[in-house]
Each structure stands twice: as C-alpha cells, then as structure tokens.
Amino acid sequence: MSRKPLINFNIPKAGRITTDRIIGAVVVGGIVVAGWNWSNKIPYAGPYIVKGKEVLLRALGFRYPLRDALI
Numbered sequence: 001m002s003r004k005p006l007i008n009f010n011i012p013k014a015g016r017i018t019t020d021r022i023i024g025a026v027v028v029g030g031i032v033v034a035g036w037n038w039s040n041k042i043p044y045a046g047p048y049i050v051k052g053k054e055v056l057l058r059a060l061g062f063r064y065p066l067r068d069a070l071i
Contacts, residue, residue: 005018035042039049057063 005020007017007019007022009017011017035049036053039046039053042049
C-alpha cells in the first residue's frame with residue numbers, strides 16, 4: 001500500500017508537485033542560505049564557498065564584500 005501525499009498538484013509543463021518535493025526544496029533552500037550566511041564558519045568547504053560568493057557577486061556587478069558596497 002502506497003501512501004498518498006498531502007499536497008498533490010499536477011502542472012502540465014512542470015510535472016507533479018507533491019509534499020516530498022516541497023519538503024526537499026525547503027531543506028535544500030535552508031542549506032543554501034546557511035552556506036551563504038555562515039560560509040566563513042564551515043570547516044574545509046568554507047573558503048570555496050566564499051570564493052564562489054565573490055565570483056557570483058562580481059558577475060552580478062556588486063563589490064565584494066558587500067559591506068564595502070554600502071559605503
């Protein structure tokens with residue numbers, strides 16, 4: 001017997017949106033936000049995340065670090 005999802009939308013070009021996909025997107029979003037905000041405190045991977053933030057922000061036209069852009 002399979003369980004039935006609480007949320008179940010069928011969008012023609014996007015496919016099925018179910019509870020599992022929503023929870024997965026929230027978890028991945030939380031990981032991305034945590035990595036962005038606390039990248040200097042993550043051991044081993046932190047410097048790579050900081051470099052990625054720098055490249056991304058410069059590509060978007062912002063100065064890095066952002067606190068210098070507010071002056």
